[in-house]
Amino acid sequence: MKAPPFAYVRPAALDDVLAELAGGDAKVLAGGQSLVPVLAMRLGRPATLVDINAVAELQGFETVDGGALRIGAAVRQRTVERAAETRAVPLIGMAMPFVGHRELRSRGTVVGSLAHADPAAELPAVAACLDATIEVAGPAGRRRIPAGEFFAGAMTTGAGPQDVVVSVEFPAARPGEGFGFGEIARRHGDFALAGVAAVVRVGGDGAVAQARLTGFGISDRPVTRDVTEVLREPDLRAATTELASEVVDTAGDAHGSTGYRRRLFGVLATRELEKALRRARKEVA
Structure with a gap:
């Protein structure tokens, strides 16, 4: 499908962008990789596209x-x-x-x-x-x-x-921090069926000081938890399985049920937290 008709403006200053947005039904256009498909499928019908690429700021x-x-x-x-x-x-x-x-x-x-x-x-x-x-x-x-x-x-x-x-x-990485990131998708480049981002900080002795984990593809927004105590558990896989039952609440679809996404989350969380911990300990070794 083709996009519905729209007006196009390309302001050179941020104040002009705001003026265009204040004038009515307008959407910001930067890279267009999300907006253009929405227009093509006619899921959105803004009257004006405001291209911000000429704004030096x-x-x-x-x-x-x-x-x-x-x-x-x-x-x-x-x-x-x-x-x-x-x-x-x-x-x-x-x-x-x-x-x-x-x-x-x-x-x-x-x-x-x-x-x-x-x-x-x-x-x-x-x-x-x-x-x-x-x-x-x-x-x-x-x-x-x-x-x-x-x-x-x-x-x-x-x-x-x-x-x-x-x-x-x-924020920049701090001393003693390690990171992990992983996802499962049907094909490379597709949106994730489930994914995690992790950051772990350790003390000078290598003990876990703080850990954060964010899941995506598992709810209606990124879900972040402090998982310091989870990472200290002797059976990390069991702990992340329990965490999955709490944070994964997206409805199942043709590509995976809620239960399947919970299993993916548990596996990914265990793997990436362990990687992040190893990387953090290497930083203080």
């Missing part, structure tokens, strides 16, 4: 205070994937090869994936696991939203219809 990709990585709304996923600066946030580098295909990542944006908020997408899970900060601009000014509060449901976020997501800020 949204092209920012830089290291900021404390080594955190700030990514502007128009920065391509492929740029982030290949940049040396991304090494400061290892979990992004682990997740990025799973995001669609290389050709899609050359157009798709990191912030666009967060704003789209597909519950089976990889980058929202990374943002939730690392407790990234998402900056939103709108009629009431700018505000910074923790990723744990930003994702409100399937394709639903804390950004309103007249807002634009300006950037995301990922």
Whole structure:
């Protein structure tokens, strides 16, 4: 199918973008890898597309205070994937090869994936696991939203219809931290049937100090839990199986039942937590 008719504007300043969004039924266009299929299937019919790629402020990709990585709304996923600066946030580098295909990542944006908020997408899970900060601009000014509060449901976020997501800020890895990321999909590049992102921090003696785990493809949004005590359990597989029964609540479909996704989550959680722990201990060895 073809998209329904729409007007197209390409402002050069963020204030002009906000003015266009305030004027009525408009949608932001950055990479278009999520929006264009929605239009083609006529699941959305905005009157105006507001292309933000000419806004210089949204092209920012830089290291900021404390080594955190700030990514502007128009920065391509492929740029982030290949940049040396991304090494400061290892979990992004682990997740990025799973995001669609290389050709899609050359157009798709990191912030666009967060704003789209597909519950089976990889980058929202990374943002939730690392407790990234998402900056939103709108009629009431700018505000910074923790990723744990930003994702409100399937394709639903804390950004309103007249807002634009300006950037995301990922905290840099700290000494003694290790990371894990894994997913199961029908084919490489497909959305995950189930996936996990993990971060584990250890003390100087190698003992677990803190662990966080985020599941995706298992609910209507990324689900994050403090799993410090889970990782300390002598039978980690049994502990993650119990955790799966709590966090996996997505309905079954043609590709996998709820029970199947719980089994996938349990296996992935065990594997990636163990990997993250080994990597963290290597950091302090």
